[in-house]
Amino acid sequence: MTFARSESFRSIGQILAADVLPALYRMQRLPLRISCLGTISYDGATETDCVDRSIPIGEAASPEDAVALAATRIARGDIRAAPEDTLRFRPRMIVIQDSASGLVLAGEVCAGIILWQQPVNNKTEATRIVVETSRLRGKAFAATGRGDHTAARDLRFQASRLEARLVDPAWREIASELLRLPQAA
Structure with missing residues (x-):
């Protein structure tokens, strides 16, 4: 006689790894x-x-x-x-x-x-955001060098808005x- 495993059954190790340990880690923070x-x-x-x-x-x-x-x-x-x-x-x-x-x-x-x-869904999406924010911060740095402080502030804010997803x-x-x-x- 063989028993079919229920799709909802999870071992104690799976429960610890997926639910308990991440919750304990977050509580430490x-x-x-x-x-x-x-x-x-x-x-x-x-x-x-x-x-x-x-x-x-x-x-x-x-x-x-x-x-x-x-x-x-x-x-x-x-x-x-x-x-x-x-x-x-x-x-x-x-x-x-x-x-x-x-x-x-x-x-x-x-x-x-x-x-x-x-929040971002995966590492690829996070990488794209990092690249784009780096580009925006570079443009902000150039705007500051030209004395265009308003444009620089707006570019930094755009970068911060993207980084909010990280x-x-x-x-x-x-x-x-x-x-x-x-x-x-």
């Missing part, structure tokens, strides 16, 4: 840090007077909590470069990283909401699942 990339300037300053800046927003115990915290802070518009109101901060990107600086999720800030970027492999599946949830849209 907590808490998650949320920051906002943007530009700061003084009241009445021109576009050339703006400076790129990263502002820490906070920490979270899970990707879901990090997304919620970022969305709340952006919706309220309460991300500031300094306590006084003389500096203006214009948020452009939200970045969520783990304690090892691995990218968990990132998105562009647009009209008071965050447009989260879908989610750390340990977080890709979780980030993809999180973006499928209705409240993340």
Whole structure:
């Protein structure tokens, strides 16, 4: 008598390798840090007077909590470069990283909401993004050399928007699942 294996049966080794160990690895990389990339300037300053800046927003115990915290802070518009109101901060990107600086999720800030970027699916796609961002950063460097700081900032932002898809492999599946949830849209 022979027994047919069920398609849903997995050995304990498969469960450990596919589910338990990756979850433990991710837990070692907590808490998650949320920051906002943007530009700061003084009241009445021109576009050339703006400076790129990263502002820490906070920490979270899970990707879901990090997304919620970022969305709340952006919706309220309460991300500031300094306590006084003389500096203006214009948020452009939200970045969520783990304690090892691995990218968990990132998105562009647009009209008071965050447009989260879908993580890359494979190494080939990641390689294409790295090549394209290198090209954009080279063009930004050349624009800075010409004194065209506005074009350089825009090119750097385009590169950052592409790099937002380069989610750390340990977080890709979780980030993809999180973006499928209705409240993340």
